[in-house]
Amino acid sequence: MEKTGRSERAAPHALFWQQLLPELRHDGATLQSQLRAAIVGAILNGALRSGVRLPSSRELAAMLKVARNTVVLTLEQLVFDGYLVAKPRSGYFVAAREDAAPRFEAPAAERAGQDAPDWPSRLLDTALAGKWLHKTPDWQRYRYTFVYGQFDPKFFPVAEWRECSRLALSVGQIHGWASDAVEQDDEVLVEQLIRRVLPRRGIAAKPAQILLTVGAQQALFLLAEALIARGMAVGFEEPGYMDARNIFLRRQARIVPAELDEQGMRPDARLAECQYLYCTPSHQCPSGVTMATARRLELLQMAERHDRVIIEDDYDAETQYQGQPLPALKAIDRNDRVIYVGSMSKIISPGLRIGYIVADEQLIAALRSLRRLMIRHPSSNNQRTLALFVAQGHYDKLIVRTRQTLAERAQRLSDALVEHWPAIEFRRPGGGSVVWARLPEGIDGRGLAAAALAEDVLIENGDPFFYRDDQDGRFIRFGFSSIEIERIEPGIRILARLAKGLGGH
C-alpha cells in the first residue's frame, strides 16, 4: 500500500525513468556497466540535465530489479567521475559539467542529394571481381555449423587473455607499447616469435627479418603490393585459398593454376615460368593435403634453378594432431627464396588480427615502409598482450588443448561420414579443422549448401576455391572449428539424407 502511495506521488517521474533506463541483461556486460552506460548516455545526450535529481537507490533497484548495492556502487562511481553529485540526505543529482559536446544544429538526416558525386564512375576498378567465399554473417544462429575459421568461444582462453591484458596495461608496460611505433614492432613479441614460435616450425630468424601485420591477410596484401606487377605470373594451388588469389588478381597478376596430387603442389614446367609461387604446405587450403618432404625439396630446387620466389602461407601450422608436423618449407630454405607468412589468429581468435612475415631483411625493410603508409602499425596493445600470452606459457597450453579438441572432432566427423554417407569421398585429416570432400555424382555443392541451410545446417560450397570454371561443382568443405562435437553426427545424417533426396547416393 505504502508502495502504491509512493508510486502515485512519483508517477510521471517513475515513467520517465522507466523509459530512460534499459532492461538490464543478465549476461554480457555487467549490470553496473549497463546501468552506468544508460545514465551517462542520458546525461551526454541531454535527456538528463544538470541539477535533475535521480530516484533513490532503493527506487532504482526496484525499477531495474537488481540489488540495491549494484545501484549504489554505480552511482558512487559516477560521483567520483564527476557525472553526478551526492547531497547528504537529498540524494544524487546530475552534476553541472564542462560540456565536452557542443551542440550543433542537427543536420538534415536526408541529404539533398541532387548534386551528389557519381560515385560508381569515380570508383577505380579495384578488381574485386574474384570469387569469394560467402560467409553467413549470422552463422551462430544455426544449429549445425560446418564452417571454417569462425570462433569457438569455448577455445578462447578468457582468463589467461584477461590476465595478459591486465599485465599489458601495467604502467611500465604501457610505456612500451602506447607510442606511435612505426619503425619497430613490439620487441617482446618479436623475441617470443624468435625464441618460442618459429623454432617449432624449424625456422631461425633475426628481428630484422620479421614484420608484424594485421593478420596473414595484410601480410599477403603487402607482399603483392611490393612484388607483383601487372601481368606477372603467379603459380597458385588449384583449388586454393581464394582470398590470397584475389589479392594477386587485384594486382593484375596472371594466375597459373598448379595441379595438386597427394604430395601437394606439383612443380611442372608451367610453374617454373612463374616469378612467384603461392602455396600452403602444412595443410593445403582447401584440401588439407600436407606437402611431402621430397616435393618440398623439388619445389625449392626449381625455385633456385629458375630464380623464383615461394610464398609459404603457414596459416594453420600449429594444429597437426596426427604424427609429428613437418618443419616449414622456410626451414629448409638456405637462400631466402621462401617468404614465410604466419598467423596467430587461428589458435587464439581471428578477431585479434596479428600475423607476421619472415623474409629477407631488405624485403622486410621495404614492406615496413609500405606498412607505415598503409596503417602505420598493427595495434600495439594487442602486440604486447600477445607477447605476454606466449611468454607466460598460455599459448603453448592452448595449442595442446586446441589440437585435442580438433582431433576428437576430426575423428567424429570422419566416422560419421563413413557410417552415414559412404558415397562421399574424403580424406581423414591429420591436422587443421576442415574436411574437403567430393560429392557423389549427380549433386553439386551449391545445391546441397542451399538445401542444408533450410535444415539448419551450414556447409561451404567448394566452388569459390577453384580459379578455373571447368570443374563440376561437386566439392564441399566441412569446417569443424566451431561445431560442438555432439552436433557433428546428427548434422552429417541430415546432409546424407538431403544428398540422397537431391539425386546423389
Added chain:
Amino acid sequence: MEKTGRSERAAPHALFWQQLLPELRHDGATLQSQLRAAIVGAILNGALRSGVRLPSSRELAAMLKVARNTVVLTLEQLVFDGYLVAKPRSGYFVAAREDAAPRFEAPAAERAGQDAPDWPSRLLDTALAGKWLHKTPDWQRYRYTFVYGQFDPKFFPVAEWRECSRLALSVGQIHGWASDAVEQDDEVLVEQLIRRVLPRRGIAAKPAQILLTVGAQQALFLLAEALIARGMAVGFEEPGYMDARNIFLRRQARIVPAELDEQGMRPDARLAECQYLYCTPSHQCPSGVTMATARRLELLQMAERHDRVIIEDDYDAETQYQGQPLPALKAIDRNDRVIYVGSMSKIISPGLRIGYIVADEQLIAALRSLRRLMIRHPSSNNQRTLALFVAQGHYDKLIVRTRQTLAERAQRLSDALVEHWPAIEFRRPGGGSVVWARLPEGIDGRGLAAAALAEDVLIENGDPFFYRDDQDGRFIRFGFSSIEIERIEPGIRILARLAKGLGGH
C-alpha cells in the same frame, strides 16, 4: 650457518638456477608474471627437463629477493596449468607433458646466400620517395620533448581502459567480437560514433555510411586506392600533412599545392581543377589555423560547381580549448561531397589504431571490400573495448581532461616564446597540441633541430611538411602532447639561446 650448509650441498644447483632466473624488475610486469615467464621459458626451450626438481620456494625467494608468497603463488599456478607437479614433502617438479613443440634440427643461423634472389631488383617502385618526418625513436630518453603525436602516459586512462578491456572479455561480449567479422564493424562502436562522437562534430550518419579503419592512416590509404588514379590532380595544403601527401604520391597523383592564409586553404582556380581536395579544417596541419566558416562554404560551393570531392581529415577535432569548435566541414555538406576521416587515436593512444571514414554508402561499400582484401578488419577486441569506453562516459571525461592539460601547456609555451624568444613568429593555438613557428632570418629549422638534440631538446624541423622545395627552411613545429609543463619554459630558453648562437635573434 644452517643456510651455508644447505648452500654448499646445493652449490652447482644454485648456480644453475641463478643463471636461469632473471633479475626481477620491480616495475612493469608483476613479479609473478616475470617469474612465471622465466620458468615456462626454460621448460619450453628444454633447459628444464621433465622430472627436474625445482629449488624450494624458500630458496627461490632468497635467490630472487622476493617474498616467498610470490614464489608459492607462481608455482601453484604452474601446477594448475600443468607445467609443474607438486609432490608432498618433496617439492615441485617439472611435469612430463605432451610436447607442443617438436624440435627440428636448428637451421644454420647464417644463410648460404650465394643463390639468394636479388631483392632490390624485385621490389617495385612503391613510391616512398616523399619526405617523411623523422621521429626520434628513443624520444622518451630526451629531457625536453617538443614532439607531436607521441604518447603521454599521464593522459592514458589506465584504470578505465582496463575496466573496459575486462568488460569486453566477459563471455557475452566475446561472442560479439571474436568472430572473423569482415562484413560489418562492431555495432556497439558504430552506434557510439553515431550517437556520441559524430554529433559533436555536427555530423549525422547512418551505419552504412561508416567504415572503421586501422587509424586515420588506413582511411586515407583506402581512399587513395579506391579513388586516385595516376596523374589525377589532388589539391593539397602547403605546407601540409606529409603522410597523407605520400599516400597520394604513391598513387602517382599530381599534387597541386594550395596556398594557405589566416582563413585556411584558399579555393583558387588551380584548386578548382583538382578532382580531390585534401584539407584539415579544424586545425590545419601543421600551421594550426582553423578554417573560417566563410572559407568552408566557399570551398564547398567550388566543389559543387566543378563536381569535386573534398577529403576532410579531422584528425585533431576534439582538442579545441579556446572558444567553441566549429562543426566539421562534413556537417554543412548536403551532397556527400565531403569524405570525413576521423581518429580516436589522438585522444586515447596512437597505439590502439582505430579511425573511421564517414561517406556516401556506395563508397563505403567499395572501401569495405578493399579493406577486406587488405586486412580483413581492424582488431575486434579493440573495437569493442573502445565502444564500451565511450558508452561508459570515459571518453568524454578524457576529452575534458586532455583539453585542460593541452590548454595549460599551450599557454605556458606561448608565454615562454613571447618572453624568451621575441624574434620567433607564431600564433597562439586555440586547440591541438602544436605551435607552428617561423624562425628569425639567418637560421634554419634543420640546423636548430640538430643543435637542440645535443642539448637534450627535441623539436621538429618544418621542412618535410612542404611539398615545394622553394621555401627557406625557417619553419619548426613545437609539439606539446608529450612534454611535462615544467619543462616547457626551460626548453624554450635553451632553444632561444641556441638560435642566438646560430645567428638568429
